[in-house]
Amino acid sequence: MTLVGVVSKDLLGRMRTWRPALVIGLHLGILAAIALGQIYATQVSASGAYGGAQGPAQGPELFNTLASFELLLIAFLTPALTAAAISGERERRTFELLLLTRLSGIGIVAGKLVSTVGFLVVVIFGSLPVFSLVFLFGGVAPQTLLRIYLLYATAATALATGGICASALSKRTQTSIALSYAFAFLLVFGTTIAATVLNAPTRPLTGGPPEVPTLAWIASAANPLDALLSVLPNPGGPGVAPYVAMLPIPGFLTGVEQPPLAGIWHAPLWRLNVEIEGVLALVFVLLAACAVRPPRLR
Amino acid sequence: MTPIITTTHLGRRYGDTWALRDLNLSIDEGSIFGLLGANGAGKTTTLRILTTSLAPSAGRACVGGSDVATHPRRVRRVLGYMPDSFGVYDDLTVLEYLDFYATAHGVGRGGRRQLLDDLLSIVGLTDRRSSFVDVLSRGMKQRLGIARCLVHDPPILLLDEPASGLDPLARMEMQTLLRELSQMGKTVVISSHILPELGDICTHAAIVHGGCLLLQGSVAELLAEPSLSGPLQIRLVDELSARLAVETLRRQPAVTGITVNGAALDVQAAGGPEVDADLFVLLGRAGCRVLRYGRRPVSLEDVYFAAVRSSMEAA
Numbered sequence: 001m002t003l004v005g006v007v008s009k010d011l012l013g014r015m016r017t018w019r020p021a022l023v024i025g026l027h028l029g030i031l032a033a034i035a036l037g038q039i040y041a042t043q044v045s046a047s048g049a050y051g052g053a054q055g056p057a058q059g060p061e062l063f064n065t066l067a068s069f070e071l072l073l074i075a076f077l078t079p080a081l082t083a084a085a086i087s088g089e090r091e092r093r094t095f096e097l098l099l100l101t102r103l104s105g106i107g108i109v110a111g112k113l114v115s116t117v118g119f120l121v122v123v124i125f126g127s128l129p130v131f132s133l134v135f136l137f138g139g140v141a142p143q144t145l146l147r148i149y150l151l152y153a154t155a156a157t158a159l160a161t162g163g164i165c166a167s168a169l170s171k172r173t174q175t176s177i178a179l180s181y182a183f184a185f186l187l188v189f190g191t192t193i194a195a196t197v198l199n200a201p202t203r204p205l206t207g208g209p210p211e212v213p214t215l216a217w218i219a220s221a222a223n224p225l226d227a228l229l230s231v232l233p234n235p236g237g238p239g240v241a242p243y244v245a246m247l248p249i250p251g252f253l254t255g256v257e258q259p260p261l262a263g264i265w266h267a268p269l270w271r272l273n274v275e276i277e278g279v280l281a282l283v284f285v286l287l288a289a290c291a292v293r294p295p296r297l298r
Numbered sequence: 299m300t301p302i303i304t305t306t307h308l309g310r311r312y313g314d315t316w317a318l319r320d321l322n323l324s325i326d327e328g329s330i331f332g333l334l335g336a337n338g339a340g341k342t343t344t345l346r347i348l349t350t351s352l353a354p355s356a357g358r359a360c361v362g363g364s365d366v367a368t369h370p371r372r373v374r375r376v377l378g379y380m381p382d383s384f385g386v387y388d389d390l391t392v393l394e395y396l397d398f399y400a401t402a403h404g405v406g407r408g409g410r411r412q413l414l415d416d417l418l419s420i421v422g423l424t425d426r427r428s429s430f431v432d433v434l435s436r437g438m439k440q441r442l443g444i445a446r447c448l449v450h451d452p453p454i455l456l457l458d459e460p461a462s463g464l465d466p467l468a469r470m471e472m473q474t475l476l477r478e479l480s481q482m483g484k485t486v487v488i489s490s491h492i493l494p495e496l497g498d499i500c501t502h503a504a505i506v507h508g509g510c511l512l513l514q515g516s517v518a519e520l521l522a523e524p525s526l527s528g529p530l531q532i533r534l535v536d537e538l539s540a541r542l543a544v545e546t547l548r549r550q551p552a553v554t555g556i557t558v559n560g561a562a563l564d565v566q567a568a569g570g571p572e573v574d575a576d577l578f579v580l581l582g583r584a585g586c587r588v589l590r591y592g593r594r595p596v597s598l599e600d601v602y603f604a605a606v607r608s609s610m611e612a613a
Contacts, residue, residue: 004401005397005398005401005402006398006402008398008401009387009390009394009398012389012390012394013387013389013390016389017389092385092386092387093381093383093384093385094384094385094386094387096351096381096384097379097381097384097399097446098402099351100349100350100351100374100379101374101399101402101403102374102375102402102403102404103402
């Protein structure tokens with residue numbers, strides 16, 4: 001019951017200002033601009049000399065673009081929403097009063113997490129009207145849509161717990177913001193870079209299937225963007241995904257080169273990502289709860 | 299009366315500095331207890347130890363029969379604490395603010411609304427229930443803070459400088475509120491350096507200075523200390539009379555100091571009523587035209603200064 005108090009207090013405070021409307025509006029605006037831009041570009045290229053992707057590939061391509069940008073927007077937005085969760089209470093001088101209530105450290109952290117993820121759910125589901133454009137063109141299975149929403153939820157939770165943990169460990173919100181964004185950058189880009197670096201030496205120079213080192217696979221599995229790319233439809237056929245090929249990431253991220261790994265690592269990348277980020281979130285929640293728990297004097 | 303808060307040789311050290319040393323307090327149930335001292339005397343440190351926010355470095359403290367170090371949860375349940383400066387959630391209304399703390403203290407949904415209405419009525423904020431907290435005046439925020447302390451109906455209230463920064467009217471309202479709370483059976487502990495206002499409302503007091511306890515007892519006992527007396531206040535008809543009175547009084551060995559303010563004199567004179575009567579006769583013989591003559595009653599301020607002076611002399 002005490003948890004509900006934190007959630008409702010945070011949501012009330014958050015939703016009362018003009019900021020949520022601005023965040024949701026901006027988020028929708030950016031996605032809509034990207035979608036309309038891509039549709040327009042496809043139309044222009046289809047009518048030009050080079051031919052275009054107008055036809056069965058247009059739906060999946062639009063979906064892939066929107067899905068990737070949506071994840072980047074979540075990665076950008078979540079640290080901003082969570083960085084002041086605990087440090088803000090300290091700066092407002094309400095933290096000591098909070099600790100003198102019956103709320104436990106885990107209750108405070110869980111309350112903050114639920115209210116942040118709740119708001120993110122509103123933001124993410126707010127993008128459904130833009131995503132529905134894809135269904136005008138077809139080519140995307142509902143299962144894929146469910147998977148990417150699961151990946152969004154997992155990524156948002158991992159990033160939110162990381163932000164709350166940074167907030168619990170920092171005395172000042174500025175420090176917390178810097179730490180939260182550093183973690184988001186590490187999760188979204190750092191792990192991809194790590195996967196690429198770890199993968200490079202064992203990539204055979206000529207012929208033969210690529211040998212993927214376990215560490216490279218794990219680094220990729222921790223990366224929400226890699227996991228997302230692995231479930232996105234591949235409109236150009238196996239191994240062909242232009243926007244993926246442009247990135248300096250291992251070939252197996254196109255979803256067609258499954259590394260020959262055994263045990264728990266022999267699983268689809270998206271599922272590993274959900275598991276790894278789930279564990280990460282749990283660790284962050286426990287760390288944050290330890291940092292905010294009421295003082296035990298002896 | 300039975301003590302509801304006790305501290306035994308309580309101490310707290312910050313680095314090499316002892317902020318609190320060997321504090322032995324005993325606070326009776328149902329009393330309004332004033333913890334007096336200058337800034338840095340150790341008042342807030344004492345209160346923070348009692349609220350379980352700070353661990354003692356030495357000694358022990360019991361609140362409501364529970365040791366703050368071994369049973370902090372139990373202690374938190376029996377007390378409400380209002381810090382010297384505390385923040386509020388500006389984006390919540392008064393009612394939502396109290397409702398949040400009631401929920402956080404585990405107050406059940408049934409009857410919560412009635413409880414909050416009662417609390418708002420006690421602190422006089424019923425007509426402000428839908429106002430946002432950030433538009434409240436400082437006095438109102440302080441009263442809201444007291445309402446917050448009361449949401450879980452604790453028997454003990456610890457208030458750190460509750461009247462600090464309040465205008466005279468708000469201070470008076472605060473005093474009335476604290477008396478009402480005492481009548482409701484609450485034990486109220488107030489820490490303050492504004493001594494006159496504590497003298498008006500406290501039943502018991504303790505004086506701390508430099509982290510040490512100097513005096514403790516009921517206010518009546520402290521004010522009845524025989525060695526203490528207020529200054530002799532003399533009001534003369536004009537300044538000429540006042541000058542004459544000063545010349546006359548300066549020659550008297552019992553007079554240790556005179557403060558002149560126009561036609562009013564504050565005279566420090568050792569001795570009892572007999573000395574006062576002798577000085578009055580002398581003024582009459584010298585031709586001074588006296589309008590008012592009498593001792594100012596001893597205040598907690600006098601007690602405090604006397605205690606601090608003797609402590610410094612002893613040191």
